[in-house]
Amino acid sequence: MKKRDKTYTSVWDALADTPEQAANLQARADLMRQIAELIRAEGWKQVEAAERCGVTQPRINDLLRGRVSRFSLDALVNIATALGRRVSVELEAA
Numbered sequence: 829m830k831k832r833d834k835t836y837t838s839v840w841d842a843l844a845d846t847p848e849q850a851a852n853l854q855a856r857a858d859l860m861r862q863i864a865e866l867i868r869a870e871g872w873k874q875v876e877a878a879e880r881c882g883v884t885q886p887r888i889n890d891l892l893r894g895r896v897s898r899f900s901l902d903a904l905v906n907i908a909t910a911l912g913r914r915v916s917v918e919l920e921a922a
Contacts, residue, residue, distance in 0.1 A: 859904040881907045
């Protein structure tokens with residue numbers, strides 16, 4: 829009999845060891861995506877985006893490439909705030 833592969837609700841559930849870690853990864857990825865979309869919509873080069881965000885160009889490169897593990901929620905909130913955005917958080921039933 830063939831063993832069934834385990835299924836996950838999201839990619840974050842598959843990558844994380846706990847539901848808390850998965851939720852944190854999901855929140856960071858969502859915030860990174862929104863910041864990246866803003867940078868692209870404004871047409872900023874990485875150097876310009878870095879200046880506006882108060883970080884280095886390599887840091888913006890990491891953000892645009894979706895390197896979630898390199899960013900904390902705090903760092904992403906700071907970047908969003910530097911861009912004149914307010915971050916809000918919603919709770920949903922699990």
